Amino acid sequence: MAYYMSYYNDTIGPDAQLALGGPVPHRVIYVQQGSAVVNGTELPAGEALYADGPVEATTGSDGARLFRWELDRSPGQVPANIESMLRMTRECWSINIEPGSEWLLRLDSIILPGDDLADCHTHPGPGIRALLSGQFIIRQTSEDGGGEYLGDPWWETGTEACISKPGTDEDVHFLRVMVLPSEFEGRPDTATWMRKPPEGIPEWRLYFDQHVTL
Numbered sequence: 001m002a003y004y005m006s007y008y009n010d011t012i013g014p015d016a017q018l019a020l021g022g023p024v025p026h027r028v029i030y031v032q033q034g035s036a037v038v039n040g041t042e043l044p045a046g047e048a049l050y051a052d053g054p055v056e057a058t059t060g061s062d063g064a065r066l067f068r069w070e071l072d073r074s075p076g077q078v079p080a081n082i083e084s085m086l087r088m089t090r091e092c093w094s095i096n097i098e099p100g101s102e103w104l105l106r107l108d109s110i111i112l113p114g115d116d117l118a119d120c121h122t123h124p125g126p127g128i129r130a131l132l133s134g135q136f137i138i139r140q141t142s143e144d145g146g147g148e149y150l151g152d153p154w155w156e157t158g159t160e161a162c163i164s165k166p167g168t169d170e171d172v173h174f175l176r177v178m179v180l181p182s183e184f185e186g187r188p189d190t191a192t193w194m195r196k197p198p199e200g201i202p203e204w205r206l207y208f209d210q211h212v213t214l
Helices: none
Strands: 004-012 017-020 026-038 041-044 048-051 055-072 084-091 102-112 118-122 127-133 136-140 145-147 153-156 162-166 172-181 203-213
Touching: 004 017, 004 127, 004 172, 026 102, 026 203, 041 048, 048 102, 048 203, 055 172, 084 153, 127 145, 136 153, 145 153
Parallel strands: none
Antiparallel strands: 004 055, 004 084, 017 055, 026 041, 026 048, 026 055, 102 172, 102 203, 118 162, 127 153, 127 172, 136 145, 136 162
16 A cells, blocks of 8 residues: 655644544654644654644744655645745655554654765665754665755655764764654664664664654
8 A cells, every 4th residue: 555755844824723534544743943732742742643634723922934745645745835845755665664564654863974985885674864963965776865955854764774873073963754564663773784884873862753654
């Protein structure tokens, strides 16, 4: 069964509300700037949550900027709200999703030393990354990617070997939302290194491993 992952940037003004309805079953909401109350939970900048249905986000006097991922059976749609931007949508073709099967929807963050190379590696599932700081370059068979500016996304299929490296000497900080087999719950390094792992030790933060039925 085909599933698609889509990534949006949402800008919410001061003392305003963003309401997301529709049939989308799985959403990841990350507050990149400002703060917001999302489905009754107060989220400062740098925090996130999982939502399995409609979302209501309300801001205070400073407004907020959200990074939002959606996992659904259809590609992402250009939003009617001009303050929302669809940055990327991709089919999760690299994994076999049987109806009713259980998977992990993971949000984590990685900080890589600016002088290190992540040589040929794969992951057990696909996902969309979003840049928080630094610059990053990705090389893989079907689609090169990377980021230069805050919020820039790139796609990794998981099964295709990729090589990644910082674009400058600065450390690189990015978020990952991935679909993973359930047995990877809590495991910090999902990469399989085909030649050698990076020499530096990445700084890793797990926001959540959410079990989802697809």
